[in-house]
Amino acid sequence: xxxxxxxxxxxxxxxxxxxxxxxxxxxxxxxxxxxxxxxxxxxxxxxxxxxxxxxxxxxxxxxxxxxxxxxxxxxxxxxxxxxxxxxxxxxxxxxxxxxxxxxxxxxxxxxxxxxxxxxxxxxxxxxxxxxxxxxxxxxxxxxxxxxxxxxxxxxxxxxxxxxxxxxxxxxxxxxxxxxxxxxxxxxxxxxxxxxxxxxxxxxxxxxxxxxxxxxxxxxxxxxxxxxxxxxxxxxxxxxxxxxxxxxxxxxxxxxxxxxxxxxxxxxxxxxxxxxxxxxxxxxxxxxxxxxxxxxxxxxxxxxxxxxxxxxxxxxxxxxxxxxxxxxxxxxxxxxxxxxxxxxxxxxxxxxxxxxxxxxxxxxxxxxxxxxxxxxxxxxxxxxxxxxxxxxxxxxxxxxxxxxxxxxxxxxxxxxxxxxxxxxxxxxxxxxxxxxxxxxxxxxxxxxxxxxxxxxxxxxxxxxxxxxxxxxxxxxxxxxxxxxxxxxxxxxxxxxxxxxxxxxxxxxxxxxxxxxxxxxxxxxxxxxxxxxxxxxxxxxxxxxxxxxxxxxxxxxxxxxxxxxxxxxxxxxxxxxxxxxxxxxxxxxxxxxxxxxxxxxxxxxxxxxxxxxxxxxxxxxxxxxxxxxxxxxxxxxxxxxxxxxxxxxxxxxxxxxxxxxxxxxx
Ligand SMILES: Nc1ncnc2c1ncn2[C@@H]1O[C@H](COP(=O)(O)OP(=O)(O)O)[C@@H](O)[C@H]1O
Ligand SMILES: C=C(OP(=O)(O)O)C(=O)O
Ligand SMILES: [Ca+2]
Ligand SMILES: [Mn+2]
Numbered sequence: 001x002x003x004x005x006x007x008x009x010x011x012x013x014x015x016x017x018x019x020x021x022x023x024x025x026x027x028x029x030x031x032x033x034x035x036x037x038x039x040x041x042x043x044x045x046x047x048x049x050x051x052x053x054x055x056x057x058x059x060x061x062x063x064x065x066x067x068x069x070x071x072x073x074x075x076x077x078x079x080x081x082x083x084x085x086x087x088x089x090x091x092x093x094x095x096x097x098x099x100x101x102x103x104x105x106x107x108x109x110x111x112x113x114x115x116x117x118x119x120x121x122x123x124x125x126x127x128x129x130x131x132x133x134x135x136x137x138x139x140x141x142x143x144x145x146x147x148x149x150x151x152x153x154x155x156x157x158x159x160x161x162x163x164x165x166x167x168x169x170x171x172x173x174x175x176x177x178x179x180x181x182x183x184x185x186x187x188x189x190x191x192x193x194x195x196x197x198x199x200x201x202x203x204x205x206x207x208x209x210x211x212x213x214x215x216x217x218x219x220x221x222x223x224x225x226x227x228x229x230x231x232x233x234x235x236x237x238x239x240x241x242x243x244x245x246x247x248x249x250x251x252x253x254x255x256x257x258x259x260x261x262x263x264x265x266x267x268x269x270x271x272x273x274x275x276x277x278x279x280x281x282x283x284x285x286x287x288x289x290x291x292x293x294x295x296x297x298x299x300x301x302x303x304x305x306x307x308x309x310x311x312x313x314x315x316x317x318x319x320x321x322x323x324x325x326x327x328x329x330x331x332x333x334x335x336x337x338x339x340x341x342x343x344x345x346x347x348x349x350x351x352x353x354x355x356x357x358x359x360x361x362x363x364x365x366x367x368x369x370x371x372x373x374x375x376x377x378x379x380x381x382x383x384x385x386x387x388x389x390x391x392x393x394x395x396x397x398x399x400x401x402x403x404x405x406x407x408x409x410x411x412x413x414x415x416x417x418x419x420x421x422x423x424x425x426x427x428x429x430x431x432x433x434x435x436x437x438x439x440x441x442x443x444x445x446x447x448x449x450x451x452x453x454x455x456x457x458x459x460x461x462x463x464x465x466x467x468x469x470x471x472x473x474x475x476x477x478x479x480x481x482x483x484x485x486x487x488x489x490x491x492x493x494x495x496x497x498x499x500x501x502x503x504x505x506x507x508x509x510x511x512x513x514x515x516x517x518x519x520x521x522x523x524x525x526x527x528x529x530x531x532x533x534x535x536x537x538x539x540x541x542x543x544x545x546x547x548x549x550x551x552x553x554x555x556x557x558x559x560x561x562x563x564x565x566x567x568x569x570x571x572x573x574x575x576x577x578x579x580x581x582x583x584x585x586x587x588x589x590x591x592x593x594x595x596x597x598x599x600x601x602x603x604x605x606x607x608x609x610x611x612x613x614x615x616x617x618x619x620x621x622x623x624x625x626x627x628x629x630x631x632x633x634x635x636x637x638x639x640x641x642x643x644x645x646x647x648x649x650x651x652x653x654x655x656x657x658x659x660x661x662x663x664x
Pocket of ligand 3: 363364365366
């Protein structure tokens with residue numbers, strides 16, 4: 001390097017200083033009258049101490065308050081922020097009241113780590129949270145409430161206090177859901193009282209395992225006492241259902257920032273104004289997470305319990321931190337509340353073309369609802385839970401919950417790009433230094449998941465509502481490899497397959513499932529429905545008839561042999577099939593009918609090799625194909641026996657046609 005400039009560095013001689021300080025220009029400072037040096041390039045900060053400096057960093061934002069008592073609605077607009085905060089804390093305290101104590105715990109808003117907050121607010125609230133029974137330690141203690149925190153605040157809480165929380169390279173919050181990495185359907189209990197005994201589906205095949213009111217209260221008290229024993233609890237006040245006429249207000253009380261952020265993403269997020277008008281929730285979840293149920297409690301068969309009380313409009317979660325339990329728990333509640341209003345609740349994805357054609361995607365976990373409803377050429381209404389009312393369709397949720405195993409940027413770019421700041425990434429494995437996620441790694445579980453707000457998908461339809469569906473697509477992931485990649489269904493066939501709800505359950509989403517296996521789940525969601533399957537089926541048939549929707553069966557599973565022999569149908573082929581359904585071109589194709597299941601299958605479909613359209617062509621061993629086909633048909637028939645004696649709605653003719661629409 002030439003030694004000709006004032007700022008040149010020199011390293012010519014070994015052992016010399018890299019920078020020759022004598023050649024650098026001096027920084028000119030002046031000495032003021034106090035004798036203190038200043039660098040005059042910027043104004044000095046308006047702070048005398050470090051604490052003061054830090055206090056400048058955060059701008060005060062008015063606390064949002066959900067409480068509006070209808071009795072003082074007229075005075076609401078003039079009440080002070082302080083008064084609002086009082087009312088809000090009263091409502092949350094009422095939610096957290098232990099039943100024996102009549103009054104809730106003393107609550108303080110904010111993070112207990114910010115010590116200065118406690119005495120100030122504590123002083124305010126002392127006068128009206130007077131314990132009504134003899135004072136115990138729990139009655140003396142304050143519970144801090146972290147109310148509807150923002151994603152940024154929840155990130156900080158998670159990273160500071162929850163083991164296994166990290167920021168990934170793309171900005172998502174990686175978390176661990178603990179010992180449970182999937183739902184626990186065998187630990188779900190529903191209170192059987194006079195009303196629910198009549199209304200709900202009980203007995204063989206039903207997901208509703210009974211418990212009594214008293215046992216529910218035992219578990220509720222256990223969860224509430226646990227939550228109140230913590231230094232802080234998270235409270236989310238949010239909405240379900242984008243149809244404004246049928247919106248449900250939900251409150252979620254939980255112990256972890258992870259759970260609060262998950263529900264922030266999955267439920268509909270209220271605006272600050274909506275939160276001020278929130279009032280009393282329609283439904284409350286008490287999620288005690290890791291805290292187990294007590295095995296001496298009646299009806300308990302493990303340390304996990306998910307308890308639903310429809311009369312009290314409450315759910316209690318003990319002994320599992322799997323967040324999907326809350327999301328699907330609320331879905332069950334909607335399967336009860338919506339049909340009462342003559343609205344059909346659907347375990348389906350939903351999207352809409354630019355011309356307003358809506359498609360529903362029914363299917364069990366892992367069959368492709370999220371993947372196929374997230375379609376760059378169409379508007380996403382939702383990926384998992386919808387309502388079909390006289391107004392059309394509406395999403396129940398405010399977010400999506402995508403499977404991440406083997407996620408690829410190329411095949412699923414919209415989901416890939418949604419995994420950014422704000423997204424909860426469950427149970428994934430990442431590089432400890434770069435924080436790059438390895439989506440192929442199943443070390444924690446195969447059921448790795450991303451939960452993100454629906455607006456993270458660029459072509460989301462906000463508000464998430466649409467007109468009546470034109471196509472009803474039933475997704476089955478057929479591990480036997482004998483169902484065709486696509487079949488056009490008659491209404492009776494659609495109902496037969498809807499009631500059957502066949503798929504191969506893919507590993508991981510439910511505890512204890514290690515390999516795909518054939519399963520039947522009525523209405524493609526037996527784990528979540530509350531009424532008898534034929535009630536939902538009758539509503540679906542009526543709506544499909546009324547609005548002229550076409551039914552389709554799409555196999556997103558195996559081709560060329562059963563699981564272990566053949567391969568899963570390429571996602572790109574399934575996408576071409578779905579495109580042809582949306583565009584209407586498949587409706588006009590030439591069809592042939594299959595043996596045994598009597599399914600109408602197209603002879604040709606653009607972008608898909610014709611020989612895979614009929615599965616027999618893809619099997620080398622034709623005898624094995626026929627045997628497997630008959631085996632699956634037998635399983636269908638056996639499963640349907642329990643439904644053979646039921647009437648579907650008021651239409652005798654349709655009921656008979658449905659019974660005849662299965663395999664022969
Ligand atoms: N042909 C296919 N069609 C749909 N999904 C497929 C196909 N092949 C592989 N997959 C994978 O299967 C999974 C489907 O999961 P997902 O869409 O989350 O199901 P659901 O939402 O119904 O639970 C995704 O991981 C997707 O990448
Ligand atoms: C969260 C779930 O939904 P899905 O797998 O259908 O996306 C689940 O079934 O637990
Ligand atoms: Ca599901
Ligand atoms: Mn899904």
